[in-house]
Amino acid sequence: MKPTLFAAPLLAAACLAAPAIADPSTFRCSKLDTASALPSIEGKDGVFYRVLADLRMRHPMEDPVVAQMAALSDALASGGTTLIYVTVPTKSQAMPDYLPPEADDYAFDRDTAKLVYQDIVGRLSASGVLAPNILSALAGASPDKPAFFQADFHWTSEGARLAAAAIAETIKAQPSYADLPKSEYRTVELEKTAAFSTMRRTLQAFCVDELPRVEAVAHRTELVASPDEDVADIFAGDDEAAQIVLVGTSFSDSPLGNFAGFLSEYTGLDVVNYAVTGGNQFGGMTSYLTSRDFAENRPRFLIWENPIYNNLAQFGPDPMDELVAAAGQTCTTKLPVTVSGPNSVSADLAGLKLGPKDVIFADLGTDGPREALFTLKSATGITRNATVQRSDRMLASGRFFKPLASVWHPDLTELTVTFDRPVSEATTLTLCTSSSTLKDYR
Known part of the structure; x- marks a missing residue:
């Protein structure tokens, strides 16, 4: 069995090194790293990182789970559905330039963190699972349009847009894409909107000054032109197969992200969002695959978005085995x-x-x-x-x-x-x- 990459040597080195000296907090925060609710560290330009999720160096995707993912992909393909598994990187993997010096105390190494991500998508791809690498796209975000919010762990609308563009390239490369009717979608900017953030609220209790708000210019994607004026809803019981169904977490469900909208714009296909905020790794996927909606109208493409730190083996083999059974024939x-x-x-x-x-x-x-x-x-x-x-x-x-x-x-x-x-x-x-x-x- 090929082991997943991890950073044991780096951890040992970090234990021997002298602790890094933290820069004074811009927002007069104290004891963030020892907060019981959400241990975090403050980086440059007001970018905050979670210790347990963002600075973690090992994200399990063991070989038995990769094999289960291959079985799931095969089971879906037997019914005419192509699975796209999207691994969302951590903020530290996508935005390492904003990490403070004390990140070294947690044995975080940016190069190894990148390799960990590449290892996961690489082994999934080698097993036959379509797993686009969106880390490269997110890491290319410009400083004036970062991929993630400063005081929250979700991606911004720019991060969602970059991820959607990378995923669209994978979809367009599939033979079944050419036969699907395409529509024209346009994304328009709306007013600046603020979103509630549990992370920001938790961190604010340890800071004197106000933390950066989780706000951005909202977006809406509109259908401009369609080859069929009577575009069927995925759940209307129509014989026409759904084009794309999106399942996942709050990354897909966030209104400020407009992730589903950007997917429609870049693929020209109708996207129905089945994501579940707070559902963790299986909430959206299990809800959809065990539903009558899926059984009666299987989509051409199924995008499963899941953050890298959501371990698919956390609850044993049963959740994945249930998905394989529900997906198959x-x-x-x-x-x-x-x-x-x-x-x-x-x-x-x-x-x-x-x-x-x-x-x-x-x-x-x-x-x-x-x-x-x-x-x-x-x-x-x-x-x-x-x-x-x-x-x-x-x-x-x-x-x-x-x-x-x-x-x-x-x-x-x-x-x-x-x-x-x-x-x-x-x-x-x-x-x-x-x-x-x-x-x-x-």
């Missing part, structure tokens, strides 16, 4: 169900040769539920339970995919799924069998 074996309680349905598994790579798809049949408890019993009396949950920020589609790896037993005989809502005749259980056409990521 293998959920075809309907299981006969019986109502076993007000909120429960059961299925007889006797005679089925279930493997640890198989997945159970439980669909309540209506929106609303945020939790499904999977209970599996074996012929030898063993019972195993696992719960799949959706946070309050995620879409409650009532559709849950449970990989069997963590609960598998050779002689499973009975399955019961208990939702947090009443079941009905529309409630179904389906077996998603492992496919030999997908890459083995175990």
Whole structure:
């Protein structure tokens, strides 16, 4: 297994070196680096960096996760969707020139930080996942139009524009792009607008003078001309496949960023934004891929934006395995169900040769539920339970995919799924069998 780049030698060197002398704070800030809420340091020209996220030198993207991403890309491609995985760099990777001398105390090295980013997108690309390098574009931002806000970790509208332009080049290079009808989009400037920033508010408590506001000239992207006057909405149930769906975090959801708008302008394609602020790495992606919208109208391109510090292995293999099952074409074996309680349905598994790579798809049949408890019993009396949950920020589609790896037993005989809502005749259980056409990521 090829290890991810990290900075152990640099860390050792930093421990032996004398601490850097911090410059006086421009905003009379004190004890920022030891703040329990958000340890940070103040850089040049009022640019602030988070210690735990921005100065971190190791961002995990291990080989098993890369293989899962390849399986996800293959599963989406089997249904006609091209995955574009966008790794958003940290502010320190994109704007290292503004770091203060004390960044050395945290073993931050700008060259290694750049290599860490390149290593991740390089290994994803080598596995067949389209992973554009947007760090180069963001690092090229001019000083008068920085890529990130000074007192916030999100990108500015300029950063969003530069990222969108780089991603558009990747999309335009795909063979399927040429056959799509193009439209003309124009981005116009609006009035200067301020946005609320949790980071700025947290840091302000440690500073006497007012920190730079998170504000910028807002933008709106408008459709100028379309080859089809009746442009179909992605969720209208039209037979025409959606062109681009964007999922991700607050980087994609921020109104000041206008990221989706810039993507439309540079690709000439309609973009529907499915991002979830506060959803972390899986909020937007899981919400969309497990939705009826995706199942009934798969897009031509699916852009998944995720900051580099959001570890895809943080919650184990199940979240990624669920995405692979939801994206693929293998959920075809309907299981006969019986109502076993007000909120429960059961299925007889006797005679089925279930493997640890198989997945159970439980669909309540209506929106609303945020939790499904999977209970599996074996012929030898063993019972195993696992719960799949959706946070309050995620879409409650009532559709849950449970990989069997963590609960598998050779002689499973009975399955019961208990939702947090009443079941009905529309409630179904389906077996998603492992496919030999997908890459083995175990």
